[in-house]
Amino acid sequence: MPAPTPALPLSLEFFPPKTEAGALKLRQARQQLYALAPQFCSVTYGAGGSTQAGTFATVGEILAEGQDAASHFSCIGAHAAKLRAELQELRDMGVKRLVALRGDLPSGYGISSGQAEQRFQYASDLVAFVREETGAHFHIEVAAYPEMHPQAASPQKDLQAFAAKVRAGADSAITQYFFNADAYFRFVDEARALGVDVPIVPGIMPIMGASQLLRFSDACGAEVPRWIRTRLQALGDDVDGIRAFGLDAVTALCERLIAGGAPGLHFYTMNQSPLVLEVAQRLGLHPSAPAAPTMPAA
Numbered sequence: 001m002p003a004p005t006p007a008l009p010l011s012l013e014f015f016p017p018k019t020e021a022g023a024l025k026l027r028q029a030r031q032q033l034y035a036l037a038p039q040f041c042s043v044t045y046g047a048g049g050s051t052q053a054g055t056f057a058t059v060g061e062i063l064a065e066g067q068d069a070a071s072h073f074s075c076i077g078a079h080a081a082k083l084r085a086e087l088q089e090l091r092d093m094g095v096k097r098l099v100a101l102r103g104d105l106p107s108g109y110g111i112s113s114g115q116a117e118q119r120f121q122y123a124s125d126l127v128a129f130v131r132e133e134t135g136a137h138f139h140i141e142v143a144a145y146p147e148m149h150p151q152a153a154s155p156q157k158d159l160q161a162f163a164a165k166v167r168a169g170a171d172s173a174i175t176q177y178f179f180n181a182d183a184y185f186r187f188v189d190e191a192r193a194l195g196v197d198v199p200i201v202p203g204i205m206p207i208m209g210a211s212q213l214l215r216f217s218d219a220c221g222a223e224v225p226r227w228i229r230t231r232l233q234a235l236g237d238d239v240d241g242i243r244a245f246g247l248d249a250v251t252a253l254c255e256r257l258i259a260g261g262a263p264g265l266h267f268y269t270m271n272q273s274p275l276v277l278e279v280a281q282r283l284g285l286h287p288s289a290p291a292a293p294t295m296p297a298a
Contacts, residue, residue: 008285009039009264011070011174011201014271016043016054025271027061032273034067035287036280039264042099042141042174045072056089063094070141071095074103075126080119083126087133097139099174100126100165124164131169142170144200146178146187150221159187163194172198174266177205179225179249181256199263204254206267206275207246210235247275251282258283 012033017023030041043058045051055071062069071090075083090098102123119125127140142165145158152158162173178184188200205222207213210232217224228249235241254265265285267276280286 008258008262008283009201010036010280010285011040011042011264011266012036012038012276013042013044013203013266013268014058016051016058017271018054022271026058029269029271029273030062030065030067033269033276034065036277036285037287038067040068040070040097042070042097042266043072045074045101045103052086056093059090059095060093068097069095070097070099070139072099072101073126073130074101075120075123075129076103078120080129083120083129084133087130091134091137096137097141098130099141099143100130100170101143102126122161122164124161124168127165127168127170139172140170142166142173144173144175144187144191145221146175146183146202147180147221147223149176159190159194162191163196166196166198170198173200175200175203176220177203177222177268179228179253180223181253181260183223184257184262185260201264201266202257202262203266203268204250204279206250206270206279207232207242208270208272208275209239210242243275247278247282250275251279254279254283 014026014030017026041062043055043062045055059069059071073086073090100123102121120129123142127142130138130140142162144162145152148155148158149161152161166173175184175187184202191200205213207228214224214229214232216222231245232242235245257265267279269276277286281288
């Protein structure tokens with residue numbers, strides 16, 4: 001019997017495993033997470049499409065398991081013919097949702113060397129191309145950065161780049177993860193002021209470990225507030241303490257986002273299920289969560 005659809009749409013992100021052992025663990029995690037009745041599951045795409053085979057294979061598995069799957073799809077360093085062929089492959093697989101990204105060039109790949117078409121410099125170029133090639137076949141998600149893309153010249157230019165992706169044909173957006181709800185609400189307000197009216201779904205990163213989170217955040221430009229950073233550093237190697245603190249902090253963040261009208265939650269699962277399931281349980285979004293108490297009649 002399928003799990004009931006939660007009141008708030010949830011989506012999940014995975015990355016393609018590199019080993020058979022990793023693939024087995026991911027299959028087990030997915031089966032546990034499907035209890036949340038996700039709206040869709042997305043699968044990441046390496047720099048320059050370096051994980052394409054693994055990405056498409058994982059997307060195919062998710063579809064075969066009866067779930068809606070979204071492939072990440074990047075354009076930097078690509079030719080139109082290659083992108084066209086990949087879009088057709090995804091259509092043939094039954095994929096109806098893409099996460100369209102500019103992407104990163106693989107190390108040593110020179111964009112000025114003639115290896116790429118200059119028409120694909122930004123994610124908005126890719127969104128426009130997908131729409132030209134496939135019409136309305138794909139629901140297109142794009143990325144949003146409440147705390148500014150690390151390569152953006154300024155917050156305003158970053159916001160304009162986001163608006164350009166939406167004008168090119170994006171249906172909705174998923175944000176980079178963050179821990180400051182005010183940054184998200186401010187970004188949404190500023191986007192609305194530019195005429196952007198698509199859903200902007202906050203990305204949520206469970207806190208699985210201090211060093212991993214801090215290292216990953218520094219690399220991708222996500223701000224870890226000082227109060228979280230110092231608490232994690234103070235906990236040191238206390239795995240249970242970090243887990244308990246992380247669950248409290250992330251649950252409180254999600255509660256504020258939901259109360260403020262966020263249209264859904266997108267969990268960066270890191271191919272693991274326990275923390276996502278626990279947060280969903282605390283939010284009352286897991287099917288096994290106890291029903292909210294009803295107030296007695298006056």
